[in-house]
Amino acid sequence: MSILAASLLLPLLSQGPAVGERFPVHPFPPVAGAERAFGSLAFTGKPALLHVFASW
Amino acid sequence: MWNRDLADLVADGSLRQIGIVLEQHPDRARLFAQWQQMDWPIYADALDLLDLEVVPRSFLLDARGIVVAVNPTEEEVRGFVDSLASAGGADPGPYQPYGAEFRGAHEFLVGNLPAALSAFGEAVEKADDVGGRSRARFRLGVARMAAAEQPNAEPGLFAAALEDWRAALAANPSQYVWRRRIQQYGPRLDKPYSFYDWVATARAELSARGETPATLHHEPSGAELAVPRRGTAEAAAEALSEPDPERRMPAMPAGTLRVESAVVAGTQEQPVVRVHLLLTPVAGAATWNDEGEATEAWLRAPAGWELVDGPSAKIEGSSESALGDGTRRLEFELRRTSDGAAFVEGYVLLDLCLGEDGVCMRLRQDFRVTLP
Incomplete structure (x- = not known):
């Protein structure tokens, strides 16, 4: 199967959760500034701006 | 608009800022955050469980965790925080509860790599659609690369991880998070920029600020630091002489050095490959001698290929290219010019201390690597 053909079988670009959806919770380990794994308490209780990025 | 611009809202308690990094080595983000003075919590999603294909991306959430805007402007954030809607x-x-679709992910996130490898391997086998299979294959590669960097790693994991990522990307070529993971180790012609050249700048600036830079578990090396190459390959201009043309250096004793290889092709159809030679002294038989000369490879250009940087390749210094368990990585690139040989040959000269007596000497190890 060509790369192009394979790509046509997949949905459009995945951009993560959409407006109106609940942001998913996974037990992401802390890298900096946190002691516990990522959880729902990380952003409930007050509004949050969540940045997904890479240092590269 | 993502760090200091909203510091006043964070300081008065009306907004949280949170980061999630999609990197194979999240500890590098710790250094990045220290350098950029990000004082908010940052978490690691090396597996891309968020299923993003591009970064960076910002999500504004209400107090219930519902997404209200994607990539909002500063004005939108300030307006929302001041509104009643911010309470959700x-x-x-x-x-x-964590569902079956994330089998393997939990094990990986809590550091149980054997269980994660097993679960992701099963997920690849059992996936009944292209998307699910490619996601599982990418995550299997992430777990294998992490395992390759553990002490006493099984042979072959590094090359297997790169093959997992290649296969995953082939099924979903628009996935730029996955593409970057391969490019991290791939040929320079395929790189949009040097991925980790900021590390040296960060360390220098942190030291100048009087801070101790965060420690990295795995130093960026080789392809991770390489700057992009544009246009056609050019052989190194400087005159080089072969270091051991008459085979006078002593041969590596059997059972002393483990040699593995991985060949990473470009992600955009260029006829260039980057070869990784993984060199690991066998425990109990030899150790690296860091007081010796640099580890050096001499390569013979196979028919139908040219050596992008000439016939010589070196590992400079002792810390570069360190994987787990004393493994060091020597890298070089070849460009295909016509149908030709199926392998590249050469030899490596390296300084080891042998056995319990610790006799240190420079030794020769011949190698042959199969090309695609």
């Missing part, structure tokens, strides 16, 4: 609507209830 009805309580959506507790989160569902």
